[in-house]
Amino acid sequence: MDKAYNHLNSEADIYKAWEDSGAMRADETSDKPPFTIPLPPPNVTGELHLGHAAMLAIQDIMTRYKKMQGHEVLWLPGTDHAAIATENVVIKHHGKTSREQWPTREAFMGDAKAFADQKHNNIVNQMKRMGAWLDWSREAYTFDESRNFAVNKIFKDLYKDGLIERGYRLINWSTGAQSVISDDELEYDEAKEPFYYIKCGKFIMGTVRPETKCANSPLIVHPDEDYIEFENSTGENYIVIKRLYDDKEKLFKTLNFLDRDAKYEIISTNKGSDLVGQKFTAETYAGERDFFVIADEIIDPEKGSGAMTISASHSADDYDLAKRLKLDEFFIQKIDFAGNMTDVAGPVAGMFVKKARNVSGKLLEEKGLLVGKDTNYSHRVPLCYRSGCVVEPMISPQWFIMVEKEYTHEVDGKTTLKKQMQAAVRGFKGEDPSVQIIPERFNKEYFRWIDNLQDSCISRQIWWGHRIPVWYDEKNQIHLAEEQEIIFVRHGESVGNRDEKVQGLDDPLTEKGQAHARDMIEVLKSEKVGVIVTGKSARNTETADIIAAGLGVKVVHIEELSSYDTKEVAGMTIEEIGRVAAIKYCKEHGKGENFEVFVERLRIGLEKLKEVRSNGKIVFVANRSIYSVLQVLRDGGETSEIFEKRSKNSKLPHGLIDRWPIFQAPDVPNLRQDEDTLDTWFSSALWPFSTLGWPNNDAPDLQKFYNNSVNGQGTDVLETGWDILFFWVARMIMFGRYATNKFPFHTVYLHGMVTDEHGKKMSKSKGNGIDPIGMIEKFGADAVRLALVIGSSPGNPIPIGENKIKGYRNFVNKLWNATRFVGMQSENTETGLYERTVPLRAVSENLSLADAWILSRLSVVSTEIANHLEAYEISAAGDKIYHFVWNEFCAWYLEAAKVEPNLEVLRFVLAEILKLTHPLCPFITEQCWQELFDENSLMAATYPVAGFMSETAIENFETVQNIVSAIRTIRAEKGINPKDKIMAGIKSDEAHIAASRALIAALANLSEFEVGANLVAPEQRATTMVDGLEIFVEVPFDEDAERARIEKLKLELEKKVAGLKGRLSNSSYTDKAPAHLVAETRKHLEQAELELKTLS
């Protein structure tokens, strides 16, 4: 073993070994209790940042701990197609500015897919470098086949339940992204813009958006306020709210175009409600427009002039008001979707909004309509968090999810999506809540958001995403996508006995083969088959032809696929057979040994297949090799074990194997599909169950891993950053309950944002960002993990800097060297090699005090660590391990082992430490484990539980530690060279101290340590007290210094005694405090008094 641990030499190999071993795959047939964590899928085109790193570290710790605890753990990985973000990146990547620059939508999608596929490995490999124990065999993607099916399915269900509607509503329109974006995607920026007071007839109204004051509008006043009409010096009449008129200072400040020195005459005073109904025509910057007065309490009498007009199509408040008062004719579009003014804006029509604002302001001034301008006004403007451009509220046809609409749920009865989301965390009518959020304070945040939740827009005007599964006919009637089943028929051998030789079933020239084909016809008769599809290999084709003839349907051939040699593949899994067949095929066709090429051909074939319209189901006749590849395609690499098992236990008739539901366009002529796509969250909200096979409720994964015993939730823990509590977590809860009748997880663990070591947000502009991959390369993944996990609590920022990582790198090295030391102790003196054996539980015979102590401490610490991990207190668990390893095992036990070696205990404790530490530092512990104990992975080990325990040993060894420390302190104080061996002694006849003489002498570097009740102190000495015992250390004599030292000690003791006495003399303390505390206090007092007496 090297002197220092080098992570670069081992991490990659270790991870590969884990992957190759197949142990990372969760077994859905296992009898162990399940534990499931869905990995929040990172953006497929993204780079790993520290937030991801923290997420991976925390979840990996949970995963490894639970697995070592004996759970069947599934931590399911995947990536997110991240609709808007990815689309923008793709456009930029191709040096373009808009998706419209692609010849077709399909061309764009092809490029985007290619880009996403190409970037995919990058983020996946980065995740692996963190050491994440993920089940890659189940890797999913929010935009793959299965997830698309799930999206279409839930869309259809929601639509049928009336919970999805299409309609014209006010939405946030990003002019940059050319799409609607949700409220949650807005960022606000403080902007300083002039606030205009504009004359509207006699009324004065205020606005920051003069460009929108170009159309007919109601003019709104407050019903209960008085309004003054007055005449100014130029003979014009104005109406303002009385409050403003009475406050002359404010009046002239507000309407700064008025002449301060002129005299004003009040023409009339009217209550707002009395003004209602007045109609008038007034000049605007865009010409004359019609107005009429209405009253509403929306007016804030303290603000502005007490009157306003509205832009119902371009402001959320105005929209609400217009809806409420049914002012339908005022939904006037003034801004188009490109962000330019429409024709209604007259002179500024076609101008970009910002320009139009300035120009309209100038026009108002020229026309004398501008009566006030506050140039110090600042307000917050909503910006698109993706494109950074200004967001305009717009009315547009969009799809909405109706969270407050009542519907009937299978389990919850009459309810709304909102009520279900509330119940998740509040509980149903007094029941305990099903979903626990850690830390708890985020419950409040959750409710504040949920309680205010409104119908949200789910459609986006981008291409990269799940296209809305809705078609329109010529009359604009809505048609939903149709669900259809593809039935796979595997033929050619007897099902469930793959070791048998081909029985001629696939050969239609044989009697058996023909009988088999006829069997399948019988089976398929009830299935309403529309089309039969087959590969082109001769036997498939012929069999398919027979079946098609029997059913009276047509046959479609897809790509030619080769078969395999049965001998060659005996005993292989279906997936392996598929691979062999694929490789053979590729070789024969000069495509290299590339399974992916094969899969891709099949994929294209399936795409073609979906285009085939049929009124009935599609039947796919396939031999084992094609079928196995289809399995890979469909399940994203799911191995065949499930399938094999399913086949064996299947009650399905001979030959009928599996069904694959797809969605396709409804069979109606002249349809066009909705152009829009669904927002990313719509697919990511299905993540915990769409990755497990939903909507197939019989899917083995769903049965096993979405079936947590706690209150019947789906998965166990959803761990993510608190910033996406609303974006994502709440929506998973909503869809989970809706679609699966379960809340998707019982615990939500929220981590905070990763910041620099001073708690400042990391940002490119500040240059304080840290690249996790760089840190992994420099210090190792284990160190990065520890730094992210220790010293931060849920929901709070995670401060991290190079120093912190370095500190934990030192710890990792400490662990390495402890192992190296134990290895050296284990060496066979003859061969120089050590035997690699898994240590058994250490025996409890012939234990030294140190042995008994470390074993007892190990028991205590193991329990504490497990308790912490159980309670998701990862930081506390990490801290415990750190200190146990460094300050107890290394600092004391390894030193003791040099004096009194006990190899059995030494190896046992180290092995247990490696297990305890493994979830936090998987790489170093695995490496050490394999060096010293077992070539099999540490992940197969069981997490430590308490064993040998002796309270006395702990107490007695602590005394030894105190004695050693006290002597060391005196040595340091007296400036004694650490190399010099000196004498020391203790006035005691306790057996455990006497037994530790050699140990104490070694640890304190003494020539001798004398122990005896009647010990006589040497002349030249320093004295100190430990646990009531007097210790002498032989030192060069200095009477004054020694006396001063003793006085200092005495002073401290006297203070202590006084304090303790005071407390005990207080009768309310002795009466009310718990008895054990009082007794303890008495004991402390006794000991302090004894020590004081000894020193005097």
Added chain:
RNA sequence: GAGCGAUUAGCUCAGUUGGCUAGAGCGCCUGAUUGACUUUCAGGAGGUCACAGGUUCGAAUCCUGUAUCGCUCACCA
């Protein structure tokens, strides 16, 4: 404007249902170092637990108020 959180050593933070002399890591100071580990070892200094009240035998911990910082949300014709 509202809500939430924080305030403990120079820095970053622990501190479980109130309980003995408030802890850790880093940094700092003194010293050591050829045998597991300089990515080390020994020793040390450093805190009125933001402030002011209250409850209690007892408060960093519970309550009230104040201040400062941070985050989130909202309003703005």
